[in-house]
Amino acid sequence: MKLSKTGMGSIKLNNLDEMYPGQSILLQTGQIVQYGAGIFGYNNVPLLLKRNLEKVIQKTLNKYDCIEVLLPILQPEKLWKDSGRYDHYVDDGTMLVVESNKGNFCLAPTAEEAIMEFAREKLKSYKNLPATYYQIGEKVRNEIRTRGYLLRGKQFPMLDAYSFDKDEKGMKKSYHNLRKAFLEIFEKVGLTIIPIVANNGAMGGTRSEEFMIISTQGEDTILYDEKTKIGLNTEVLEKENYQEYLKEEYQIEDISNLKEIRAMELGHIFQLGTKYSETMNGNFTDQDGKQALYYMGCYGIGVSRTVAAIYEQNILRDKNGTYCGFALPKSIAPYMLQIIPKIENEEKFKFGMELYSKLQEEGIDVIIDDREKITMGAKIKDSKILGTPYITVIGDKQQGEVIQLEDAKTGEIKTVTLEELIKILKNN
Numbered sequence: 429m430k431l432s433k434t435g436m437g438s439i440k441l442n443n444l445d446e447m448y449p450g451q452s453i454l455l456q457t458g459q460i461v462q463y464g465a466g467i468f469g470y471n472n473v474p475l476l477l478k479r480n481l482e483k484v485i486q487k488t489l490n491k492y493d494c495i496e497v498l499l500p501i502l503q504p505e506k507l508w509k510d511s512g513r514y515d516h517y518v519d520d521g522t523m524l525v526v527e528s529n530k531g532n533f534c535l536a537p538t539a540e541e542a543i544m545e546f547a548r549e550k551l552k553s554y555k556n557l558p559a560t561y562y563q564i565g566e567k568v569r570n571e572i573r574t575r576g577y578l579l580r581g582k583q584f585p586m587l588d589a590y591s592f593d594k595d596e597k598g599m600k601k602s603y604h605n606l607r608k609a610f611l612e613i614f615e616k617v618g619l620t621i622i623p624i625v626a627n628n629g630a631m632g633g634t635r636s637e638e639f640m641i642i643s644t645q646g647e648d649t650i651l652y653d654e655k656t657k658i659g660l661n662t663e664v665l666e667k668e669n670y671q672e673y674l675k676e677e678y679q680i681e682d683i684s685n686l687k688e689i690r691a692m693e694l695g696h697i698f699q700l701g702t703k704y705s706e707t708m709n710g711n712f713t714d715q716d717g718k719q720a721l722y723y724m725g726c727y728g729i730g731v732s733r734t735v736a737a738i739y740e741q742n743i744l745r746d747k748n749g750t751y752c753g754f755a756l757p758k759s760i761a762p763y764m765l766q767i768i769p770k771i772e773n774e775e776k777f778k779f780g781m782e783l784y785s786k787l788q789e790e791g792i793d794v795i796i797d798d799r800e801k802i803t804m805g806a807k808i809k810d811s812k813i814l815g816t817p818y819i820t821v822i823g824d825k826q827q828g829e830v831i832q833l834e835d836a837k838t839g840e841i842k843t844v845t846l847e848e849l850i851k852i853l854k855n856n
Contacts, residue, residue: 429763431797434472438802439810441751448645449751450739451577457813466574466582468732473814476762478585478735482564484616484760485587485729492609494560494589499542501566505532507541511707521570535568540700540726543590544708551722553713554594558602562589564731576645578736579692585732591725594714596701599723603635603699606727610639610695613729618757619737621694624650624659625678627667628698635677639695639729641737646692653685660686694734700724744812744836753812755837758856761817765794765853768807769822780822783831786846792853812836817856 436458445452454460454474461469470478486496505525508514517523517537524535536542543561551559567586574580591602607623614621619641626638638661640650652659658680664670674680704710705721714720739754746752758764765787769780777798784796795816797807804823811819819834826832831849834841844852 429472429793429795431795432799436799436810438806439813444751448576448579448736448740450743450754451579451736453743453751453753453813454739455577459814460578462577464582466571466580468578468581473762474735474739477738477756477760477815478731480760480762481617481731481734481738482585482587485564485613485731488609488613488616489562489589492560492605494562494606494609496563497546497561498563498565499536499539499546501536501568502526503534503536503542505534507545508534510709511541511544511704513541521572524568524570537567537569539563539565539567539588540590540704541708543588544704544710547590547592547722548708548710548712551592551712554715554720557712557722558591558593558598560589560591560602560606560725562587562727575647576736578732579645580647581732584730587727587729587731589727591727593723593725594712594720596723599699599701599725603697603725606725607637607697610697610727610729614639614694614734617734617738617760619694619734619741622652622657622659622691624652624661624691625664625674625680626661626696627663634701635699637697638693639697640691640693641741642689643692643737643740644690645740646690648691648693649688650691651683651686652689652691653687656685658683658686662688692733692737693730694737695727695729697728698726700726739815742815742837752809753836754815755812755817755835756815758817761815763793763795763814763816764856765792765818765820765849766811766814766816767794767796767820767822768804768811769796769798770804770824771798771800773824776822776824776826779826783820783822783846787850787853790850790854792850794853818853 439457459471459474523537526533564587568583571582593599593602621639623637623639626636628636649662650659702721710722711719742754742756744753744755767780767784770776787794817836819836820831830843833844
């Protein structure tokens with residue numbers, strides 16, 4: 429990508445949001461654009477980061493034998509009335525309703541109803557089970573209290589998966605299969621996640637776990653023991669029978685060693701049982717030729733939340749301790765290297781452009797800062813904004829064919845040849 433084509437001028441960060449400095453940088457630099465409370469557009473780098481995250485999710489879930497589908501955002505209200513959830517979602521203002529001369533429609537805040545409509549036409553026999561469908565799609569929720577930019581918005585991309593089994597034993601097996609897949613996804617994108625006991629809430633069912641990242645930016649208070657890795661959302665303690673619930677479902681008998689910490693929820697998984705099958709006629713023909721209800725599981729990852737967490741967790745400070753940009757994880761960074769050639773030196777600029785072309789030919793995505801009328805000092809300062817893991821300055825200190833390669837996260841600089849550079853960038 430040529431930086432001159434993006435319209436990006438010299439960057440000056442002012443009065444960053446102390447609570448969410450990473451996303452404040454994105455907003456000030458035009459990498460995300462706010463259209464209204466909780467409504468955001470993505471510029472090139474965050475968009476590609478989101479897509480790379482989605483690719484990790486897709487490849488991992490495909491490996492765990494899940495089937496990708498796509499459900500509509502606009503859904504007939506009948507679906508929601510069949511499940512009995514229409515009045516609840518409309519009355520509390522969460523779901524937006526569209527009226528038309530062809531009937532009333534809903535902008536989907538979640539997908540249990542739509543997936544049941546989808547699955548019951550395909551999973552008619554026990555021979556079709558178990559099956560797990562997933563989608564990565566937009567959701568719309570009229571959040572009254574939007575918070576944390578991409579962390580809690582009105583429109584957002586989400587991974588939601590649903591497992592269908594013929595009995596409770598199968599449901600539990602699918603649940604643990606997806607739990608393992610979720611842990612693998614977060615590990616691949618460089619986030620340290622802890623799964624904790626959660627309250628099923630309005631979703632229903634018997635068991636659920638939230639996937640949390642320890643962060644003061646989170647809006648949840650959890651109890652956690654670092655030694656035993658046991659954790660639970662404090663909302664669980666509001667259940668009248670929480671002690672019995674913890675013992676029966678999670679084999680947790682003693683929570684005296686757990687300490688309160690703040691955390692950010694990025695994912696949530698549920699064992700739903702037959703709740704939605706009962707209300708929405710979710711039946712299949714069992715081995716005896718009789719009609720039986722699906723046992724379902726539900727699994728979600730907030731894609732935009734995870735993008736936000738990646739930025740907040742990978743923010744950089746300069747020598748003065750001031751926030752100055754990012755070093756995105758090498759596993760999902762949209763561009764691996766930013767090239768900063770000295771434009772006023774014809775030889776250096778030519779070398780920088782040739783390097784840019786050669787790396788593109790090798791299939792390596794890179795950025796070149798070819799902006800005019802901006803000093804080298806300003807460009808070097810701006811270089812951290814887009815989050816490339818590596819930076820190279822083609823200036824007065826660069827000699828011959830060798831390249832000074834800087835690791836944006838550590839600041840380590842080493843001299844490499846073109847062949848060595850290609851190997852480094854391809855191996856990350």
